[in-house]
Amino acid sequence: MxxxxxxxxxxxxxxxxxxxxxxxxxxxxxxxxxxxxxxxxxxxxxxxxxxxxxxxxxxxxxxxxxxxxxxxxxxxxxxxxxxxxxxxxxxxxxxxxxAAVPDVGGYTVSIDTTGGQILQTTSYGQTKFAASGTTAPDYYGSIDVQDGKPQGVQRIIPALKLNARAKIATEYIPSVMGYAKQVASLTGTTNQSAMFDGEFAPGTLLFAGASGDIVAENPQLTFTFLASPNVTGLTIGDITGISKAGHAYLWMLFDYAKDPTTGLLISKPRAAYVDQVYGEADHSLLKIGVAAT
Known part of the structure; x- marks a missing residue:
């Protein structure tokens, strides 16, 4: 046998x-x-x-x-x-x-919160102290007014930079150059829908670009985002109810006049303007955190 x-x-x-x-x-x-x-x-x-x-x-x-x-x-x-x-x-x-390597369709995140800076020309609150026998004019929160113009002050603001290292499933990259062009077209746009398991609302993430090698199988790339929250209900001077998306630009128009009490030239916020400077786009096309089917 x-x-x-x-x-x-x-x-x-x-x-x-x-x-x-x-x-x-x-x-x-x-x-x-x-x-x-x-x-x-x-x-x-x-x-x-x-x-x-x-x-x-x-x-x-x-x-x-x-x-x-x-x-x-x-x-x-x-x-x-x-x-x-x-x-x-x-x-x-x-x-x-x-531990820093993600699974296919997954991602790891590194952060940088060292903070950004802006020139702030109006304050959240202002206290006046006048010399004896004089009256301090009301500048309506304008900061460091010289010759009737607010000079402002550099202020550290919350800033969150996200570097998401992700392995993109091969099936979502039918063409190396096509995917590269897709990533490039999304750079400099904000998210039109929530990202990263809903942690970031629409408009709060600015895609700053990606780096890495798009290899033949499950490429690992690093995607950089800048996060800034949407805000509502801001008050500046006598202006209330200001709202802005996270990466919109807020600027002020000031009136200049003489203070009726002191006769000094003062600066007073007249209007607030919010400008959209980044377009919105579908960041889900990056396929970060999307498992293979």
């Missing part, structure tokens, strides 16, 4: 050894790593694949077979290196994992 002891096992995992289309796959080293207080954890694992003199074929067996290599200990794969094993048809593959 014929024996089948030397026949390849069906594809699957068998107590630490896996088979896939005639290839034998076994983890031989690894599960080593580094945990850090900054969250930039890393890890490594190594597998030996036997069954072909071609490293490309052996790699395909490892990545397509029953062994799950894309994620380990909550970290996603960053690179896969290989070298010749102990025989001509054996290859050792080492996967490196990094």
């Amino acid at each position: 014929a024996s089948d002891l030397n026949s390849p096992l069906p594809d699957g995992n068998y107590s630490g050894v896996s088979y896939y289309q005639g290839y034998r796959i076994q983890e031989i080293a690894g599960r080593s790593g580094t945990d850090t207080t900054t969250g930039s954890d890393t890890a490594q694992r190594t597998w030996r694949v036997t069954g072909s003199a071609s490293p490309q074929n052996a790699r395909a067996a490892l990545t397509d077979g029953p062994v799950l290599i894309d994620e380990y200990d909550g970290l996603f794969i960053e690179s896969l290196s290989y070298e010749q094993g102990p025989s001509y048809d054996t290859w050792d593959f080492t996967a490196s994992y990094n």
